[in-house]
Amino acid sequence: MKRLFDKKESWTNEERKTRQDESLSGMVKLGYEKSARLKAILDQNKINPKSIKTREDLESLPVTSREKLVDMEMQEPPYAGLENPTIPIDRIFTSPGPVYEPHLSENDNLWARAFFAAGIGAGDIALNAFSYHLVAAGLTFHSGLRKVGATVVPSGTSSSQIQVQLIKDLKVTAYVGTPSFLSSIISKAGEMGFDFKKDFRLKKACFAAEPLLPDMRRSFENEYGIDTYQMYGATEVGDVAYECSQKNGWHICEETIVEIVDPATGKNVAPGELGEIVVTRLNEIFFLLRFGTGDLSRIITDACPCGRTSSRIAGISGRIGDAVKVRGLFIAPSQLKMIQAKFNNLPLQANVSRIGHEDVLKVRVEKISPEIGSPAWEDNFKKIFREICTVKIDQMEYLSAGMIKPEEKLIVDQRQW
Ligand SMILES: [Zn+2]
Numbered sequence: 233m234k235r236l237f238d239k240k241e242s243w244t245n246e247e248r249k250t251r252q253d254e255s256l257s258g259m260v261k262l263g264y265e266k267s268a269r270l271k272a273i274l275d276q277n278k279i280n281p282k283s284i285k286t287r288e289d290l291e292s293l294p295v296t297s298r299e300k301l302v303d304m305e306m307q308e309p310p311y312a313g314l315e316n317p318t319i320p321i322d323r324i325f326t327s328p329g330p331v332y333e334p335h336l337s338e339n340d341n342l343w344a345r346a347f348f349a350a351g352i353g354a355g356d357i358a359l360n361a362f363s364y365h366l367v368a369a370g371l372t373f374h375s376g377l378r379k380v381g382a383t384v385v386p387s388g389t390s391s392s393q394i395q396v397q398l399i400k401d402l403k404v405t406a407y408v409g410t411p412s413f414l415s416s417i418i419s420k421a422g423e424m425g426f427d428f429k430k431d432f433r434l435k436k437a438c439f440a441a442e443p444l445l446p447d448m449r450r451s452f453e454n455e456y457g458i459d460t461y462q463m464y465g466a467t468e469v470g471d472v473a474y475e476c477s478q479k480n481g482w483h484i485c486e487e488t489i490v491e492i493v494d495p496a497t498g499k500n501v502a503p504g505e506l507g508e509i510v511v512t513r514l515n516e517i518f519f520l521l522r523f524g525t526g527d528l529s530r531i532i533t534d535a536c537p538c539g540r541t542s543s544r545i546a547g548i549s550g551r552i553g554d555a556v557k558v559r560g561l562f563i564a565p566s567q568l569k570m571i572q573a574k575f576n577n578l579p580l581q582a583n584v585s586r587i588g589h590e591d592v593l594k595v596r597v598e599k600i601s602p603e604i605g606s607p608a609w610e611d612n613f614k615k616i617f618r619e620i621c622t623v624k625i626d627q628m629e630y631l632s633a634g635m636i637k638p639e640e641k642l643i644v645d646q647r648q649w
Contacts, residue, residue: 237348240486255514260284263519269313295524302329325368327467343376346474350461354381361409368467392420407437469513481544506562594627
């Protein structure tokens with residue numbers, strides 16, 4: 233059986249970089265010629281389009297957030313002048329803003345890599361429970377499913393009762409949608425008198441648009457026997473990353489360049505550090521360079537046992553507004569939650585202050601069991617904290633149980649700017 237979707241997924245890093253750099257430089261040259269907006273952006277920044285030759289050169293360009301794209305599109309509807317007016321556009325999608333996107337043709341591989349990696353293919357009957365109305369989700373997931381050979385039931389946002397009926401009558405084997413909707417479908421099936429695991433054939437689920445919480449994942453996999461996969465993308469740039477059978481990071485799609493940047497400067501952070509996911513999709517229709525997703529993640533470059541050679545992103549650690557920077561490195565609430573989970577839901581709080589010009593990171597924890605605070609415990613805690621957050625703790629403070637109120641923030645920034 234074929235292990236990879238195509239040979240691109242096994243390219244060496246050098247090969248991938250050379251090919252992507254070539255596509256990027258072609259895209260910038262074409263964009264400069266076709267898109268008045270891209271020409272204006274490059275001219276304003278005194279950039280010769282020919283000087284954008286590699287992904288590193290992208291750093292000289294500004295990052296465009298969704299908010300900024302909406303403003304640009306409102307000034308110049310519908311596409312802010314970022315489109316190629318001489319290419320036929322297949323479909324136009326919209327997402328809240330509103331923001332409009334002219335979309336790639338049916339020939340692109342949008343989402344197909346993700347479904348392939350999730351083991352979906354010919355013989356599968358997939359329920360696509362994403363909306364087909366105006367937004368990109370329904371139709372783009374639909375085409376991705378068809379690309380891997382699955383049969384699609386375009387159930388969209390029909391009620392959970394109808395979805396249960398379809399899963400039963402059509403012997404659906406795979407679900408595509410949000411995790412929360414699958415949960416409500418499972419509850420509805422219970423109310424309707426079915427045993428989800430025994431009565432149905434649904435054994436795979438691909439999720440997007442919402443975080444898949446660890447306990448939710450365990451419940452789908454252990455209680456209902458559903459193998460779960462996460463996919464990540466945005467209407468503006470299409471599919472960005474997807475999980476493979478290892479479920480340890482999301483592989484970056486071959487058609488996209490992902491940078492992890494410091495949102496304050498737009499410059500790339502060092503490999504492994506947390507930063508904003510910035511995406512450039514290599515294409516010849518919509519010249520949106522450096523789309524800032526507002527999501528935080530970090531890059532994993534270790535080889536993945538699945539055989540795909542692309543780098544991965546380590547899931548989503550939160551939104552840029554929620555993270556706090558300590559000595560130049562971001563800490564996100566979700567990282568602290570991971571630490572809590574490793575220490576039996578330990579109540580804790582990170583506190584950032586400044587002495588002179590130095591940031592000081594203090595972590596306060598409740599002494600909910602006797603070993604907390606012993607030298608061995610503290611060493612282990614600091615080690616795990618550093619592994620997850622990449623930042624070193626300067627001070628520890630031990631509080632009695634109940635001192636950190638549940639409504640308090642996980643990270644408190646006391647610095648005055
Ligand atoms: Zn993998």
